Amino acid sequence: MATGSRAPVVVGSRAVVTAQPVDGAQDVPPEGAVRVAVAQGRLVSVRLADGKGVEVPGAIAGDGASWVPDGALPLGTAFTLDSVAEDEQGQKAAQHSEFTTVARAHTFVAFFTPEDGSTVGVGMPVSLRFSRPIVDRAAVERAVQVSADPPVVVAAHWFGNQRVDFRPQQYWAAGTRVAVALRLKDVQGAPGEFGSQNRDVRFTVGRAQVSTVDLEAHTLTVRAGAGGKVVRVLKVSAGSAEHSTYRGVMVVSEKYQVTRMNSQTVGMGDEYDIKDVPHAMRLTASGTFVHGNYWANPGVFGSANTSHGCIGLADAKGGTGRDTPAGWLFEHTVPGDVVEVKGVSGDVVPPSNGLNGWNLSWEQWLAGSALR
Structure with missing residues (x-):
């Protein structure tokens, strides 16, 4: 009697990977919309990249259950999202999706005082006036850094929803060099409203x-x-x-x-x-x-x-x-x-x-x- 061989039983991974946004999504907001999660397993790797292969940095949570990008994504860009997870037995599960961020949105800019390269008096604050009302003031405030040499604590204060000023506790010291880093590009200031500026402004405090x-x-x-x-x-x-x-x-x-x-x-x-x-x-x-x-x-x-x-x-x-x-x-x-x-x-x-x-x-x- 001839003997035969039984085909091996293939057991799939118990890990279940889900990604947001869904595959094929269009007009995805640049912030808060991208996330990878896994049930009954741990993420091993996540790769989010644009059409040129440039990867977007992100972080897997300490428990391996989720991943989010580090910051806002560029507008009008196509992305691929590839994720790999494994279950307790080491069996891997992969997930692939593609999406495109919103191509066109209302934008806002900041008009700044004082002018770049100027020499000013000891009372001059950094004053930013925005071209559109800001709803998420915290996001916009985080995107503006004001530093001084010699160092001094500088804080922000909002006057309404279209102006924020920065100043130290006391008047600037004579000779202080102040640097303003505007990193507003793709920052969502209000629903559907995104910043369009990345700019550095520097000025000097003259005599008192x-x-x-x-x-x-x-x-x-x-x-x-x-x-x-x-x-x-x-x-x-x-x-x-x-x-x-x-x-x-x-x-x-x-x-x-x-x-x-x-x-x-x-x-x-x-x-x-x-x-x-x-x-x-x-x-x-x-x-x-x-x-x-x-x-x-x-x-x-x-x-x-x-x-x-x-x-x-x-x-x-x-x-x-x-x-x-x-x-x-x-x-x-x-x-x-x-x-x-x-x-x-x-x-x-x-x-x-x-x-x-x-x-x-x-x-x-x-x-x-x-x-x-």
Whole structure:
């Protein structure tokens, strides 16, 4: 009697691998949508790669049960996802899928202050204004790194959903070099809204200059250097009782040798329209300036507050002179210089009105971070 042979029994792996998104998926979001999991086994390897074979780094969990990529995936890219797992007997199970990330999405960018390569005063924050409203503030905040040399702790504070500022606890030290790393590309700021920037911005803090305006004494005292040595005391005329000047810490954000000031743009009707205001230095977004004044009676400087809220100094028409009080201050001021306004009456400037977050305590500032 002839004897035969029985075919071997093939036992498959008990490991079950599942992957997200499903095979063939289109318009996959770049963050949070890709994941590999295994039941009754452990992952041995996972390879996520684009069409050119460039692999996306990721990490298998400590228990071997799952894998996720390390960060966001590029937009409009086709990927292959190959996973291998094994069960308790060492039997392997493989899974293959393909998908494509969303090809086109609404994008947002950050407009930054100060400018790259600039030299600024000790009060200049890093201020980012976004082109679209941000919902996931934590994700966007994590994508921005601000570092200083010499090192100092720098923290973020959100003013609404389209602006975030960064500053240290105290004014920057003179000579500090600040680096801003914007890594916003493909960061999801809101559903369907992705950043489009990877940019490095660097600026230097110049000499220290902090000026103090005394509304009652009608003076502006300029102090410079680490010890705050008085450099010059200038006579001013600030806001009248009907149009008081903001009190508090304000930072010069812009300078204009000559500019037009029209009361209609600040909600004051037809009060004034001066087409050639000289030596103007902006303190608030709402229109508070330190500027030259050639039209007022010279006797008001140092003796009376007569303006519509700005801080005026004696000047000549044209904005070209350097020997007038306003001309001298203009020549000795850079964006980021601090003007501290003190008085017994008048509102304190809102921190979001201009680059004036210094009016918040450090505890209040930290409370405005999405990561704290």
